[in-house]
Amino acid sequence: MFSTRRFFLFLGLLAGCQSAPAERADTLIDLATVQSGPRVQADELNGAIQLEPRNTALLARRASLRLAAGQPRAALADVASALAIDDADGKLYFLQARAFRALGQLNEALSAARQAAEHGFRGPELPLLVGETHLAARNYPAALDNLDRTLRLDPDQPAALFYKGLAYAASNDTSTAVQYLQDALARDPREPEILHQLAFLLNAWHIPMEAARYAALGMKLDTASGQLRYDYGRQLELQGRPDSALWYYRRALALDTSVYRADYRLGLAAAKNRQPAAVIAHMARALRRNPRLPQARALLAEALETQNRLPEALAQYRLLVAENPGNAHWTFKAWKVGDATLPDSLRRGSRPKSRLSARPTGFEPLAPVSALKPVPGQ
Incomplete structure (x- = not known):
């Protein structure tokens, strides 16, 4: 990388x-x-x-x-x-x-x-390191300041251009991010990581044909990159070829199990095809990497409930309630599944019988007591 x-x-x-x-x-x-x-x-x-x-x-x-x-x-x-x-x-x-x-x-x-x-340490490598470190800490203004300082010392530094592209991408300025990444690629045309980031951003921007070009070149340069396989699969999905996309997503995971977006896309496809076991496998892995994926936790919870894995489903529903306070649907689901996990005697629908309504059995009724005779002299 x-x-x-x-x-x-x-x-x-x-x-x-x-x-x-x-x-x-x-x-x-x-x-x-x-x-x-x-x-x-x-x-x-x-x-x-x-x-x-x-x-x-x-x-x-x-x-x-x-x-x-x-x-x-x-x-x-x-x-x-x-x-x-x-x-x-x-x-x-x-x-x-x-x-x-x-x-x-x-x-x-x-x-x-x-x-x-x-x-007294001088040179472009110091602000480059500081800029990348601020980028990792998500302090984007400080990252950009130091990367600009790097480029003043070395205008053709591809790493600084690359990191500036990532900083603008993280700030949701996709057009500027793509421009800097393309500048970095012009100075380092055989770097797979730059190609991956370009393909990923262009897919996110829904320009799959351009993304395909960068992903295809990246795959030639790095035959073991799971990220580039995902990028290529995503552009296929965006162009209406879902079956081919799924093949590339599976290949991405075979090369790199950390490509959680491939798990996520496979999980969405499994939900569409009513395959709850596959939904559970893919979404559980994806959520471990990124707990904020749209629909992922809801699909996982419902698949677990379908498979009668109620304690696990309840844990996911409770997380959905915490993430969506006031949402009546998830509150009801958490109540419903939580009730189903209780023993029969503790479920809300059951009530113990009144003790007064039950008569003791197994005993003979008491015989009436005969009247006492008076004792002489008393």
């Missing part, structure tokens, strides 16, 4: 080769094909670091290699050791920011990036 693999490999090589000129992400190969290389190279530095444990350049080099190999915690340990020796090196704080970002610790990443700037 552009935002996590090639970008961080790009930054890793920059930090590891301090005297080398800045390289752009579009010149680099996919990290997925080279992870074993950085990992081996990092291990090969162990002996040198044992001989020179206070050599911060060696520690920084191993940290950048460990980041490229997908080992951010190990990278953080190396950076911490280097900072304990020299806490005035801006490049070390930049490495620390990258490691925190790779771990998803966004506030820590931004704090380390500020330290990098305060200690």
